[in-house]
Amino acid sequence: MNQPLISIGMPIYNPGQLLREAIQSILNQTHQNWELLIVDDDSTDRELENIEASGLLNDSRIKIYKNEQNIGLAASLNKCIELAKGEYFARMDQDDISLPNRLEAQLAFLTSHPQVDLLATRVNTINFKGKVVGKLPFAITHEDLCAKPWRSFYMPHPSWMGKMEWFKQHLYKVPQSYYSEDFELLLRSHSTSRFYCLNSVLLHYRIKNKINYVNTLKAYKTIFKLQICYFFKTKKLWFIVLAGTCFLSRLLNISLLFIRQSILQIKQKISRI
Numbered sequence: 249m250n251q252p253l254i255s256i257g258m259p260i261y262n263p264g265q266l267l268r269e270a271i272q273s274i275l276n277q278t279h280q281n282w283e284l285l286i287v288d289d290d291s292t293d294r295e296l297e298n299i300e301a302s303g304l305l306n307d308s309r310i311k312i313y314k315n316e317q318n319i320g321l322a323a324s325l326n327k328c329i330e331l332a333k334g335e336y337f338a339r340m341d342q343d344d345i346s347l348p349n350r351l352e353a354q355l356a357f358l359t360s361h362p363q364v365d366l367l368a369t370r371v372n373t374i375n376f377k378g379k380v381v382g383k384l385p386f387a388i389t390h391e392d393l394c395a396k397p398w399r400s401f402y403m404p405h406p407s408w409m410g411k412m413e414w415f416k417q418h419l420y421k422v423p424q425s426y427y428s429e430d431f432e433l434l435l436r437s438h439s440t441s442r443f444y445c446l447n448s449v450l451l452h453y454r455i456k457n458k459i460n461y462v463n464t465l466k467a468y469k470t471i472f473k474l475q476i477c478y479f480f481k482t483k484k485l486w487f488i489v490l491a492g493t494c495f496l497s498r499l500l501n502i503s504l505l506f507i508r509q510s511i512l513q514i515k516q517k518i519s520r521i
Contacts (some may be wrong), residue, residue, distance in 0.1 A: 252283035252309065254351055255412065256338045257328030259321055260296065261289040263342035266454065268299055269378075273345045275307065279352040284310045284340075285328045290318040322424030329415045338409040343454040345374070350450040354409040357446060364390075365441045366410035368403035369450035376457060384453060388445050394438045398475060398490035403443060405430035407451045414441065425474060427467035435478050461506050468498045 256274060260267060274284050288296055296312070299305060305312065313331065315324065329337060336358060340346060354367050373382040385402045387393045393401055408430075418437045425432040434443075475491040 252281055252334045254279070254282040254336045254338055254355065254409070255328070255332030255334035256282055256284045256340050256351075257287070257325055257332065258284060258340040258342060259287045259289055259324035259328065260291060260342040261318070261321075262291045262293040263295055264293060265295065266343035266376075267295055268304060269345055270340065270342055271299070271304060271310070273347070274340065275304075276348050277346065277351045278349050279355055282309060282338075282351060283332070283334060285331055286310065286312050287324045287327050288312065288314040289320070289324050290315050320422070320424050322420035322429040323422045325429075326419045326422065329412075329419065332412060335412055336409060337412045337415045339406055341406040341454070344406050345378070345452040345454075347450050347452070350407075351409070353446060353448060353450055357444070358409065358411070361444070363442050364410075364444045365414040366403070366408060366443050368409075368443070368445040369407040370446065370448055371404040371407055371451045371453045372449050373455045374452045375455065378452070380452070381455070383449070386445050388447055390443045393443045393445060396490075397435060397438065398479070398487045399494050401431065401434040401438065401443070403430075403434065403445055404451070404453060406453055426470040427463060428470045428474065431471055432474050435474060439482075459502075459505070459509075461502060464502055465499070468495060468502070471495075 258270070263270075271284070274282070286296070300312075311331075313327065315327075325339075336355065338351065338354070350369065354369065358364060358367055368386070370386050371384045372380045373384060375381050384404050385400075386404070387395075387402045393403060418433060418441070420429050421432050421436075472491060472495040476488055479485065479487040479491065
């Protein structure tokens, strides 16, 4: 198979030992006509070198590229898209797990529904040990996915797969939006594209043990700014009000979560005295 049907883009940065599981999950796919493009964004942990030495990467379908300096996730994804040779492009994160039939199921749907540009799947969340701890929100049809752009688009980014021509026409914004490169792309493209989400769990998404409240607040702020600019440009001023309401609600929720966690930590310290 000289010409891959699916190109899988996997930017990595200091991935740690979980990278092995992510790569193995691609090797375990039931659909085998793919290429895996690993773009190392100037990592310093040498995990990729360790994996190379183990022989896990001794597969001609796996291609390694190394950035001379750290350029960020969005730029690294664009590099994957530019290097890709497949008819379809799929996302893969460095610490997630694609279930064995992920590529097969997404390819079958995209082939039978040529009007769909971008396809996501339902996603389970897992902890560091790989235990399922929850699910990410989702919607199925394009209409439901795009019904409330002032809130979100429930298309889990690591599960994306779509037409290569769509990705080439809708590259990620560089410099990237702070922890919001996927939202920015969906907001920018949803009115001229067709989205869909499979009602099947085909990916396990790794979540961090602790919430970084500063990063979360910055991401919320970035999303709100993107919404203001887009809705003002498209003359949907009422949507700005709705987006502002969502922004305030998110601030309240994250504040309450921070307070609860702080109280819990104080109680734990007191109990040790």
